[in-house]
Structures are given as structure tokens and as C-alpha cells.
Amino acid sequence: MKTRYLTAACLVSMATVAIADNKVPPAPNGIELPAGYKNWRVIAVSHREDNKTLRTILGNDTAVAAARSGDTNPWPDGSILAKLVWKDAAHDKWAKATVPGQFVHAEFMIKDAASYTETGGWGFARWKGLEQTPHGKDASFVMECYNCHLPVKDNDYVFTHPASIP
């Protein structure tokens, strides 16, 4: 089996190197959709039972390095967190398992303490649905994000606690 691990080893880095998907419009605050985010590594998962959604939280290399070293309060500049959200669905063969249904949106937090001084050092952006429609009518939408994250101000405005992974 061992040789198989090697055969496609460069695919991930090639995908990560791509800079931007210009087909997707930027968020109203000018943030562009981070390219290659679906190739990022997993930091955590969650299930919100209030709005019936499943989530995975991925990070770019800077964020994953911080998560694995426990250096996340504050997260270092350059960290990007991606939260992918799906509506709950029931597994067709395991009724007590909740699995991803319709894709809801991808949300991003981009850490740049000098740039995003009014929102805790984080740039926020969200693209909705498989169509990746930017969220927000104008740049002020970020206050909606920021205000929701105020309860976790002491965790550098981040709800996610990195999961233990051996």
C-alpha cells in the first residue's frame, strides 16, 4: 500500500497554490473568496441543534499550524478559518445519524490585526449556497458577524476550539 501515498502527493499543494477564483464575486467589504479552501485541513466540526446545521471548520496552513501548537489566543496574522455549513439530513440507512444535506454557505475569518481594527482584528466574509453568492448589501454587514462573535471575545472572537487529533 505504501507507494500509493506517494502517487498523488503534489495534488494538494497545486490546488493550494491557486490564487483566486475570479468567477466568484468578492464580498461587499472587498474580501475575495480564498482559493482552494476546500483543500484545507480540518480543525474541528460542530452541530448546531438550534438551526439544524452541521459544520466543518477548516484552516489554511497558518491556522492549522496555530491550532496544532495550541497557539490560538490570539490566532496569528495570516490565519484564515473556513466554516462550511450544511442543513441537517438523516442518513438513509442509519436513522440516528445526522449527515450533510443542502449546502448553506461558507464563512471565513481572516486574521490581520492591523487591517481589521474595528472587528477584533478579523475580516469576515460569507458566500451563500453552491452558487457562492456574497452575503451582505454593503460593507457594514461585518458588524452582524462581529456582534455575533462578541460572546467569544476572550477566545479571540473565535467560537471554534481545535479538536484533539492524534
Add this chain to the structure above:
Amino acid sequence: MKTRYLTAACLVSMATVAIADNKVPPAPNGIELPAGYKNWRVIAVSHREDNKTLRTILGNDTAVAAARSGDTNPWPDGSILAKLVWKDAAHDKWAKATVPGQFVHAEFMIKDAASYTETGGWGFARWKGLEQTPHGKDASFVMECYNCHLPVKDNDYVFTHPASIP
């Protein structure tokens, strides 16, 4: 922001190239812990409300390519699926959010139709806890895995349906 995407682009592939972690004992059927699995990309997530666990399902490059092209029945030889499992915990600042608590185990399915003829073409293995203790007293433990997967025989013995990710 764009230059940041480039700086650490090679880290993922370097981690994937590593062959094996020899500190972890093999499973009783001889399967070795796939190296670098925690750098693999996400295929799905799930929440099992019967045993109160959250999961992420990751795949090696072969599995992710199959998942993204919809070519998973059967999954191609060389596919490896990794399921990381945590006990449910409540988020300290969002009571209706279930988040990863104690790490339970990492489970693997390795597709090799010619090698694993008695278990649907899949090699099964599991390592328990952060200590990564191999599961099973002897090689027959795989029948426990296989029998549990029989209800999804028509889905190539795999419970996971790849999540939609734009």
C-alpha cells in the same frame, strides 16, 4: 492577502509524503496506521445521536478525487477513508452547539478489491484514543466492522455520502 496563500503551500504535500508512523502498532490484521491522515481533505461530517459522537470523514487523494467526481460506487482501488470520532461536548458559549469532546478513535477503510475479498474489497482498521491503541484481539475483528457495514452494501459498504462543497 494573496501572497499569504503561497508562503506555506508545500507544507501539506510534505506531510502527505511521509510514509508511516512506526511508533504506532499495526492493527491485528497487519494494516499500518496511514501516515499523515490528519492532513487529508474533508469528504463529510456526521453526528450520531445514538452514541453521542461527532465525526469527520477524511480521504486520501484517491478517495477525495473519487468523491469530487462522484465516482464512489465502487470507490477506486487505493481509496482510503478515515473517520475521526469525538464524544459530544456542549460549546461553553453556545449551549445548542455540539462540539468535539474527548477523542474516541480513528477508523480506516482501505479499498483493495483483490486483497480484501472477504470484506467487500475493504481493509478495516481502528486505533483507539489519543494513545492510538489498535482495536481487536486478532485479525477476525474485521468481521465486526464488515457486518456493521452490510446495510450499506449497495453503497460499496460505505456509510458516507460525500458532502456538497462548492
